[in-house]
Amino acid sequence: MKKSGRPVIPRKTIYRLSIYLRCLARLRENSIGTVSSEALAKAAGVKPTQLRKDLAYFGTFGTRGLGYDVNELSLKISDELGTSSLQPVILVGVGNLGLALLSYRGFEKEGFEIIAAFDAEPRRKRDKEIKQPILGMDEMTSFIREHGVKMAILSVPAAAAQVVANRLIESGVMGILNFSPIVLAVPEDVMVNNVNLAIELENLSYFIQS
Amino acid sequence: MKKSGRPVIPRKTIYRLSIYLRCLARLRENSIGTVSSEALAKAAGVKPTQLRKDLAYFGTFGTRGLGYDVNELSLKISDELGTSSLQPVILVGVGNLGLALLSYRGFEKEGFEIIAAFDAEPRRKRDKEIKQPILGMDEMTSFIREHGVKMAILSVPAAAAQVVANRLIESGVMGILNFSPIVLAVPEDVMVNNVNLAIELENLSYFIQS
């Protein structure tokens, strides 16, 4: 049975919807009420037709001859992305990077909250004051189940990544933002997004040489 | 006129080459001398045919019936990516995230070195000891020129990102790894890779809901 009449929205489109949403937020801050696909596309770094195609996947919101209502479009994209409700996230691996992510005040504004962190040495001295509790790995599974956590940020060393990922998935986590420099093996229904800084740099360096 | 006989290698392929390189490194650590496209592809999370197509863009290195020599293939990919030589990188914006990146001991191993950081308040008290100098923004341009810096990591607040990017580009930077949550407007010959954590999370959350 097909799940209602909705078309499958391509992964790349979803990615761009997030970008549009941020551009729209800036327009709102500047009290701009209406925007054309041309202007919004420029702000997002894409072509106008692409923006319109992206939106067409889940509705038609524009007014011909005029453009899009900034507030309305924000709402519709937010709705589509399911960003309307605050999602609880946990972080595993409180090293340098993990600690920085914990202190990063940019998530809440965007609809996410890191509600707890886990580390093999939870009581290790850390330079920085943070508000989230740092718990031991043995408490992880029960915490995930109790709080219905569905997403995790993984910033443990490479050697531990797969083991920890397995435990996360067993406990009910469905999405992992992976900062470890290895490719995780996961079941099909689990989603992994990789952020690998060395690869990004390597990538840059290749293209600026040519 | 076509620029020598070399085909243009797609961006995505370059990205995957970096991944293959890391998988090969792990095989080497385990003293594995030969690997089939099937095994390597599995480790990298891609299909075997894709791996072979990717390699075919710049040569043929395998032995039919046997597979690839791990050392040789590592070398060839490294060569292609131009990762053989250490690249100097600067970081701009020493906030939470910037500081974490400075402390991150994963770049050198991969052929990059953050040789200096810049901040509007270079003398601000920071909790952590780091080895790189933190300089003022007024010293940035001369530093870039003197050291022939071609790549920069941008981790300043959104409001400052475009202005700083402009200055980086004027000074000679050709590649920017952008952590600010805005889309930078840059000339065609300048390459920007965006890393936006909120978008990655949003992306995850969308796909685990369906």
Next chain:
DNA sequence: AAGCGTTTGTGAAAAACTTCACATGAAGGC
């Protein structure tokens, strides 16, 4: 030295994604 099993390399097909071209609809002036 020939045959067998295995794995690469690659043209061709398929799928995914982007861009084009233009008809359609809405707002505002005359």
Next chain:
DNA sequence: GCCTTCATGTGAAGTTTTTCACAAACGCTT
């Protein structure tokens, strides 16, 4: 109320990327 102007929405065309299918080539065994 009609006409002009503007910008959306969308089928079709184009491009890029992935996957398929299979011939060619190598090592190993006999």
